[in-house]
Amino acid sequence: MPELPEVETIRHQLKTKLLLQKLVKIEILDPRFTKKISFKGALSIEGEKLLDIKRKGKYLLFIFEKKGLLWHFGLTGGLILLNHCLIQPPHKFLRLLLRFENEILGYFDIRKFGKIKTFDLPHFPEEIEKLGEDALEIKQEKFSSILKRSSKPIKSLLLDQTKIAGLGNIYVDEALFRAGIHPLRKASSLSDEEVAKLYHTIKMLLKKAIELRGSSIKDYLDAFGQKGKFQEEHLVYGKKGQKCRFCGQPLQYLKLNQRGTTFCQTCQS
Structure with missing residues (x-):
């Protein structure tokens, strides 16, 4: 999608x-x-x-x-x-x-x-x-408030469009990996430092992905009929079983709310 x-x-x-x-x-x-x-x-x-x-x-x-x-x-x-x-x-x-x-x-x-x-x-x-605030526009204070009030797993919360709009499986997996946060962590358990790191990681990730015209995994083409290039930057999405770029351990995979989730058991805590 x-x-x-x-x-x-x-x-x-x-x-x-x-x-x-x-x-x-x-x-x-x-x-x-x-x-x-x-x-x-x-x-x-x-x-x-x-x-x-x-x-x-x-x-x-x-x-x-x-x-x-x-x-x-x-x-x-x-x-x-x-x-x-x-x-x-x-x-x-x-x-x-x-x-x-x-x-x-x-x-x-x-x-x-x-x-x-x-x-x-x-x-x-x-x-x-019905949508929450846009992921590209949301301020850090509001982002922190949403996370601190939720006991949902952080990945589930970030996918909830009524809380924060625009994030999907690709960019949530990539953001959590880059921020070093396990997808099953309760959102409210994140420290202020972890929340800040995740916030800035999401912003950076989205801006870079827009610069590269998105991720073409299967069917996505931009308005000129061309494939995006951000899939070349993916570190975990679609890479289950491959070696982690940072620690070399095999990337793990689980289903969360019927969504496939790829992560590193060593680098994400």
Whole structure:
């Protein structure tokens, strides 16, 4: 699933090409998909100018003149500027085309778990209202307060989008490893020093991942149809059984809340 760095990469790239363009037409290529997500009302946005593209957590929000369009990519969704794409995604996975004045934006989704819906401005949809503070924007004091009040395992807490929005399996595993914190530790057990280290590690990690246009593990492509490069920086994610970069011991693997978790038993305490 695209996480904060991947969605932020797409947001930034789309803004460079689509901002202030009129949405001329929406073409539905997969009626069964759009019927499932009740997309029909989105056609009312045709003719409106795109004023802004915002992000919170893993959600994108297209802000038009009167309405907004909410995107969540699910496991395998994404938006590609087809005019600028060197490697075209397989047409059978394209579900929608949004034709702007000078650009064609395609929504592709292999497993069709994505979510798209319209909302009336100036209010944001309930999906956004339920989110916690964005992981890229949250202040250290608020971050510390959330951790100190929770008895959940630290990994479970960081994945809870109602507490901190945008983090997923990739960046939580990577952040906890780099901060030397075991994923099963109770969040409230972390010392002030550990909380501060984890906070700054998450910020650094997200910024670096955005700089490298996210992690392409399986299906993720950026808005220009290119793979990200941050997977080349992964130290633990997807590396169970391999030697720890720091101590040389085999990386361990467990399931936590049905999510695979890779960590080092020696380096993370």
